[in-house]
Amino acid sequence: MGPRAFGLSAGEMLFVSSNAWDVAGAKAFGYRTCWCNRGNAPMEALGVTPDYEVERLDQIPDALAL
Helix, strand or coil, rough: CHHHHHHHHHHHHHECCCCCHHHHHHHHCCCEEEEECCCCCCCCCCCCCCCCECCHHHHHHHHHHC
16 A cells, blocks of 8 residues: 555665564565664564664664665
8 A cells, every 4th residue: 555655665764663574564565674673683584684674763764874
């Protein structure tokens, strides 16, 4: 729904979640992804790696700038 609603491709959007399963599904769909790992947990073995990982939402702009 996101790409249709905003008129963008999935790859032009950033999907952010604190749930690794959500990130895995979004990555499989084609979104760029950011995992908000608030608890500094190890990444689950889901076969995908998020494009970005932050501990707090306010860190997203800095992560995107790297």
